[in-house]
Amino acid sequence: MLTKEENELLTRVGPDTPAGELLRRYWHPVAIAQELTPEHPTKFVRVLGENLVLFRDKLGRVGLIGDRCSHRSASLCYGRVEERGISCAYHGWLFDTQGNILETPPERNEAIINSVKHLAYPVRKFVGMYWAYLGPEPAPLLPPYDLFTKPTGSRQLVVHPMLDCNWFQAMENSADPDHLQILHQEFLTRPGHEPVNSTRGFIDEVAATDFYTTDFGLMKKRTYKDGRVDEHPLIFPNMLRQGFGMQIRVPVDDTHTLHFQLFYTPGDDPIDASADLPVEWKEPYKLPPSALHPYARYTMDSVLAQDHAMWETQGPIADRSLEHLSYSDRGVALLRKVMQEQLDVVARGGDPMGLYRRPEGLIVDTNYEESVKAEGSAVPALITAEMHRIKVPAATADD
Ligand code: FES
């Protein structure tokens, strides 16, 4: 149980909040590369409580700038792009990708051009997405984790529906291994392998769960009674690697979260790091798609639909002053402790965990190959296939 103040500290992501400061130390994906096209060169982006516009000018340069025009606040989402940048639809003020004001029609106001800088953040294309950095310079490296950086094989992306709740609920779920055998029991069921009852699901197959911190976050570990083990690293602050997939939860604001998933398939083919990736956009996990509990009904027809239902029905921001943590919530408690420690590091001016500044080209090994091999025996191919709905590499099926 947390006090209301502790809950606020963990969950608020806007500028000038402690967790907002922490999250601004990391790059975050904000759009899929294919979302910017010559026909639609702008996209409204809300991230960490800030309203921004992503655009690509006619020279191919991509910018992420404040949504409200520095002139009189019209949205630059409706701006027209040209070679030099984006021109506000209202009176034509022209901005480049760095936020410099280049023109102020109808007159040329040198005083404004020389003194006003429009809000602009660095943006980079990486693993088929545009990533934004909203923190202090110098920016760290883009996240150099193995699934993102292995030079051969292939990658693809899944975009889940917008999650209408706070990002930390999804992350607490990533430190909560026991829900798999209960919440997702239908997807573990197969002929001859039935849940003992709906209350316990398959939980009696698990002998123990354990949690420990790593250089880049924390590990949740399951040991089954038959000796199988699986481990899924939570990559601080907002990613979860499960086998060959990486879930990324990006705080849009305090009560909304983008949810991307990247899949890596090993292979010998070289990967063109600048290429767009195949993308699957998931159908809504609830109807009506934009309603909140209790006015929405969740489909519960997939693992991720079940997860979204549990995360959202905890509330837009779960009130942790009402909870009753048990022994099986040790991972949740550890994540909160790690979060508090990292908030303290940032408050003292340090770099939080999982930031990398050198060398360029670094690949951080999350022990992906070993865990996929171990997981193959622990998580049935059914759940793997259902979650990913893509071709499952043979190594994860049943070896
Ligand atoms: S509001 Fe943008 S140019 Fe006037």
Ligand SMILES: [Fe+2]
């Ligand atoms: Fe789950």
